[in-house]
Amino acid sequence: MPIPQNAPAIDRRLLRDDVYHRLRDAIVDGSLAPGEQLRDGELAAWLGVSRTPVREALLRLAEAGLVVAQPGRSTTVSSLNVRDVREARDVVAAMHELAVREAVGSLTEAHLDAMREANRRFRAAIEQGDVEAALRADDELHGIPVAVAANRALTSVLDQFTPVVRRAERLRFSSLGGRASLARHDDLIRLCAAGDKEQAAAVSFDTWRTLPATEE
Missing domain, CATH: 1.20.120.530 (GntR ligand-binding domain-like)
Known part of the structure; x- marks a missing residue:
């Protein structure tokens, strides 16, 4: 079938924000505990999304102080500092x-x-x-x-x-x-x-x- 020309584009920002909020809430409520290692592949599978919005969310979480990212090594949930x-x-x-x-x-x-x-x-x-x-x-x-x-x-x-x-x-x-x-x-x-x-x-x-x- 021909691809519709007037179909609205999926708002990627909504997906990105949704992934961020779900990971943030899981950290805040303790579902993801302090010290727990976060693997983007596992998180992507859990949320049913690709790795890209998960990686973007982890960067935002690091800026907020909710995760600790060590480039090339691991990302873990931060302790209550x-x-x-x-x-x-x-x-x-x-x-x-x-x-x-x-x-x-x-x-x-x-x-x-x-x-x-x-x-x-x-x-x-x-x-x-x-x-x-x-x-x-x-x-x-x-x-x-x-x-x-x-x-x-x-x-x-x-x-x-x-x-x-x-x-x-x-x-x-x-x-x-x-x-x-x-x-x-x-x-x-x-x-x-x-x-x-x-x-x-x-x-x-x-x-x-x-x-x-x-x-x-």
């Missing part, structure tokens, strides 16, 4: 502070209700010890000001450094330390509703900046 977590945490905290400062004033009642609902689910997850659900709810709550701010540079920085922080965040949400986030979330939502962008931004910064960089 204290310095890497601390540096990523400080950058993420600054970005969320900026996002809240830019978003307050544009947040609608629907946005605020969505943040409240996310915090209710976060509270339930913490009380039930459901770390995965807590992370999802936390992502949704903090993601609302980020989306409203609509700052593409800010979003790009968060996309790079948040996965490193998420590995440490699992330690907080699996312990009593996660309960401290509940009060900060309540304060953040209250201040956003009041239109107090400076105090809301400060609470957002504090929420991320107080994340411990170690298991201690």
Whole structure:
């Protein structure tokens, strides 16, 4: 049959990003453990793709500090390095502070209700010890000001450094330390509703900046 001339091209960027996100999430949730060797052929077979997007994803993961690449030798999942977590945490905290400062004033009642609902689910997850659900709810709550701010540079920085922080965040949400986030979330939502962008931004910064960089 003749090849259609008007068929839309496959967006290679979508495949590349999907492979990156799936490998990133597998590292963050522990499916790919620290120290585990990553072979592009095995990963490609697992994901059902060619080696090229896997290699591209591994390069991005190395830039984010989630894997350690030794050219010509091996690529392994990085350990939870204290310095890497601390540096990523400080950058993420600054970005969320900026996002809240830019978003307050544009947040609608629907946005605020969505943040409240996310915090209710976060509270339930913490009380039930459901770390995965807590992370999802936390992502949704903090993601609302980020989306409203609509700052593409800010979003790009968060996309790079948040996965490193998420590995440490699992330690907080699996312990009593996660309960401290509940009060900060309540304060953040209250201040956003009041239109107090400076105090809301400060609470957002504090929420991320107080994340411990170690298991201690």
